[in-house]
Amino acid sequence: LKRIIIVGGGYAGSMLARALDRAAEVVLIEPREAFVHNVAAIRAMVDPSLIDRMILPYDRLLVRGSVVRGRVTAIADGGVSLGDGRIIDGDVVVLATGSTYAPPFKPASDDMASFRAALLAAHEELRAARRVAIVGAGAVGTEFAGEIAAGMPGKVVTLISATHQLFPGFPAKLGTRLAHDLLTLGIDLRLGVTAARFDAAHPPVAGPLELSTGTAVEADLIIPAVGSTPAGDLARSIADARFDRSGRVVVDRWLRAAGRRNLFALGDVSATGDLMTIVAITRQAPWLARTVRAALAGRAIETLPPYKPWPAPPILIPLGKKAGASVLPVTRNGPVVGSWLTAAIKGRELFIPKYRKEFGLG
Ligand SMILES: Cc1cc2nc3c(=O)[nH]c(=O)nc-3n(C[C@H](O)[C@H](O)[C@H](O)COP(=O)(O)OP(=O)(O)OC[C@H]3O[C@@H](n4cnc5c(N)ncnc54)[C@H](O)[C@@H]3O)c2cc1C
Secondary structure, eight states: OOEEEEEOOSHHHHHHHHHHTTTSEEEEEEOSSSEEOGGGHHHHTTOGGGHHHHEEOSTTTOSSSEEEESOEEEEETTEEEETTSOEEEOSEEEEOOOEEOSTTSSOSSSOHHHHHHHHHHHHHHHHHOSEEEEEOOSHHHHHHHHHHHHHSTTOEEEEEESSSSSSTTSOHHHHHHHHHHHHHTTOEEEETOOBTTOOTTSOOSSOOEEBTTSOEEOOSEEEEOOOOEEOOHHHHTSTTOOBOTTSOEEBOTTSBBTTOSSEEEOGGGEEOSSOSSHHHHHHHHHHHHHHHHHHHTTOOGGGSOOOOOOSSOOEEEEETTTEEEEEEEEETTEEEEOHHHHIIIIITTTTHHHHHHHTTOO
16 A cells, blocks of 8 residues: 655645545644634634634544644655654655645644634734724635624724735626625725735734825724745755745646655645635645546556646635625636625635534534
């Protein structure tokens, strides 16, 4: 039986581990005490009752394989080494170290007590604030504005978008619809402006927040939502690994990194040609599972179909439980759909039941 080592038990690593659990001996290595369904972190800051339902222990994820708690510090040809000195050999290594995001959108540490505490502290700060400014109107910033408006009415929420059109990489109707919905929810949407002298790594806690237009936004609480940073530290220790401009590790058409035959990279850390989303991982992980299975059966990787990123990426942007808009993966231009489908697919439950089920919880 061949052993597959998967480094990182986020969305990509967990999904791949489950898909390969019966085909190989899977060893999933993850420093975190539990899986964090960070999709729900946005609403959890408004409604902390979600916190316990989005933290999912690893012990029932795999039937045959094992989850090893630890941090990989080096990848060699025949396996990996961990920070505590352990060495684990394997036939295939998959790098799935993902990305970081400003806490508590993603956890800053590996123990869940601190993550819970950080979410609760953010909730209290949010409750106490009358005026909230969100810097960055990507998916996280936009959803957060919608959640506050829906769940904590009465606050003044300013959402700052560097682009004139929301979601510029998607069909224009998506941005137009969301801008309309945000205004209907009473959000103070500022399009085509940036926060001046703003350091997202050390953001100010409260305003005034100076804008590129020369004006300022008064805020009791400033939330940076400026995007994910690929977690490439481990990949940087691999000889011959190369990186794209955003810091994702460069891969070949079969998602192999650093010119190695048995080293794959998946998810946010990998320059797959997809966006850094779970939606992308739902395409990559089944593809890699098929490819690894075929390789284990003796097929040469180069004879297998290469990975093709989403030609037109889908995206779901709920604004609270009822509103929002989405691009569904049907044609090149969408279709862009509104509140009803967005709420039904994602907004109401945020995929919490789906992930609880995957992690063996009722
Ligand atoms: C608040 C928020 C909401 C989001 N909502 C959505 C959404 O609704 N839909 C969507 O498509 N995308 C969403 N995203 C994006 C999505 O979270 C990412 O695309 C996803 O997390 C990427 O999964 P991943 O497995 O590649 O990486 P991650 O989820 O970041 O997981 C990487 C894992 O690797 C582990 N790791 C890191 N280094 C090591 C190491 N050296 N050794 C061992 N393990 C290591 C980490 O502890 C972590 O558990 C959201 C992001 C945020 C921040």
